[in-house]
Amino acid sequence: MSANARVIRGRILSFNDDPATSGASAHSLIEDGAVLVGGGRIEAVGEAPDVLAHAPEGAVVDDHAGSFIMSGFIDAHIHYPQTQVIGSYGAQLLDWLQNYTFIEEQKFADPAHCARGAEFFLDELFRSGTTTAMVYCTVHPQSVDAFFTAAEARGARMIAGKVMMDRDAPQALMDTAQRGYDESKALIERWRNRGRLGYAITPRFAVTSTQAQLDAAGALAREFPDCYVQTHADENKAEIARVAALFPEAKSYVDVYARAGLTGPRSVFGHCIHLQESEVAELVSSRSVAAFCPTSNLFLGSGLFDEARLAKAGVRIALATDVGGGTSYSMLHTAAEGYKVLQLNHQSWPALHAFYRMTLGNARALSLDDRIGSIEPGKEADLIALDPRATPALAHRMETAGGALEVELFALMMMGDDRAVRQTYVAGEPRKL
Numbered sequence: 001m002s003a004n005a006r007v008i009r010g011r012i013l014s015f016n017d018d019p020a021t022s023g024a025s026a027h028s029l030i031e032d033g034a035v036l037v038g039g040g041r042i043e044a045v046g047e048a049p050d051v052l053a054h055a056p057e058g059a060v061v062d063d064h065a066g067s068f069i070m071s072g073f074i075d076a077h078i079h080y081p082q083t084q085v086i087g088s089y090g091a092q093l094l095d096w097l098q099n100y101t102f103i104e105e106q107k108f109a110d111p112a113h114c115a116r117g118a119e120f121f122l123d124e125l126f127r128s129g130t131t132t133a134m135v136y137c138t139v140h141p142q143s144v145d146a147f148f149t150a151a152e153a154r155g156a157r158m159i160a161g162k163v164m165m166d167r168d169a170p171q172a173l174m175d176t177a178q179r180g181y182d183e184s185k186a187l188i189e190r191w192r193n194r195g196r197l198g199y200a201i202t203p204r205f206a207v208t209s210t211q212a213q214l215d216a217a218g219a220l221a222r223e224f225p226d227c228y229v230q231t232h233a234d235e236n237k238a239e240i241a242r243v244a245a246l247f248p249e250a251k252s253y254v255d256v257y258a259r260a261g262l263t264g265p266r267s268v269f270g271h272c273i274h275l276q277e278s279e280v281a282e283l284v285s286s287r288s289v290a291a292f293c294p295t296s297n298l299f300l301g302s303g304l305f306d307e308a309r310l311a312k313a314g315v316r317i318a319l320a321t322d323v324g325g326g327t328s329y330s331m332l333h334t335a336a337e338g339y340k341v342l343q344l345n346h347q348s349w350p351a352l353h354a355f356y357r358m359t360l361g362n363a364r365a366l367s368l369d370d371r372i373g374s375i376e377p378g379k380e381a382d383l384i385a386l387d388p389r390a391t392p393a394l395a396h397r398m399e400t401a402g403g404a405l406e407v408e409l410f411a412l413m414m415m416g417d418d419r420a421v422r423q424t425y426v427a428g429e430p431r432k433l
């Protein structure tokens with residue numbers, strides 16, 4: 001018998017492909033299903049009576065009758081040091097950074113502040129049903145150590161990295177090209193691929209990194225090809241103008257990153273709202289990922305992500321909260337705002353497409369779909385129980401859903417948040433507070 005055997009019973013909903021390309025065959029639903037987990041992995045999935053009959057004696061049974069059992073949500077772009085500037089009033093990107101974020105991030109020089117922030121952040125992700133995230137720390141190496149220490153203690157699959165900034169930020173938040181390289185390299189060697197952890201080389205964006213620093217980040221990406229790269233691109237028009245002035249020799253904002261060797265299949269670019277055609281082509285040819293951050297894009301007044309344009313061109317797309325520019329930790333709420341952004345672009349986003357994006361789609365975007373993102377034997381047991389009747393308003397709404405999956409999921413996505421997450425399992429262990 002595997003250690004910590006547990007049977008999680010409910011309505012098992014999982015994706016094997018993108019509904020946008022594979023239609024109804026992209027998902028499966030077992031109305032009275034169960035997942036057997038043990039040793040941190042999924043051991044079996046099927047009809048509940050069958051799974052229960054084959055479960056080891058003494059296995060714990062968690063009955064989530066009426067709830068969906070899904071893979072844990074994946075957030076492809078989020079800042080853990082911004083949990084106390086989320087919801088700060090009245091600014092667009094560049095002022096928001098200077099007035100709020102750059103002040104807040106200076107507190108992460110203190111390791112105790114880092115540890116407290118990391119614990120709160122992970123609690124909040126799990127409360128919201130998010131089990132994997134790609135995370136920005138601050139410029140301080142201790143912020144990365146604190147985050148990975150907390151994630152490792154919880155057995156969570158997390159990707160993170162030290163922010164690199166060597167200009168246009170407060171002195172206390174700046175490294176240099178060399179120091180950013182050296183500190184990042186030491187962190188990579190300490191944390192990369194340790195247990196369930198992955199490292200992301202993290203130049204914040206081209207505004208706050210010199211060419212020398214971007215080149216140093218590119219050198220790290222070449223030296224450590226199993227690391228990720230995360231940064232921001234084409235979020236806000238004033239930001240784009242600043243980048244054009246700082247890098248007159250580059251053809252575009254994305255070209256600044258391409259020339260530094262920072263585009264590629266493990267590179268995730270936050271926002272990608274105002275892309276030129278040549279930038280779309282660069283993202284496609286390099287297989288880079290564009291992260292759609294709807295609550296942030298609306299909150300900071302940055303613009304409307306053009307999902308249809310990028311999908312048609314073949315850009316790999318992820319969905320993300322971008323807390324604290326984003327205003328919610330909940331991927332359900334994020335998807336709801338994403339739907340509204342697409343509405344303003346006269347585009348459509350059926351619920352199954354959005355739930356695919358929160359799970360297997362984001363796992364694919366982060367090249368983790370061999371480990372997480374769907375409910376299959378052998379995969380890591382990061383699972384959530386989502387109650388479509390979690391609140392009085394949801395329960396009332398579901399009276400007219402008629403048991404139709406798409407109707408239920410859409411209402412759950414539009415009205416749900418952390419209250420709909422009945423339980424979050426990380427490596428098979430219940431983790432929701």
Ligand SMILES: [Zn+2]
Pocket residue numbers: 077078079232270322325
């Ligand atoms: Zn961001």
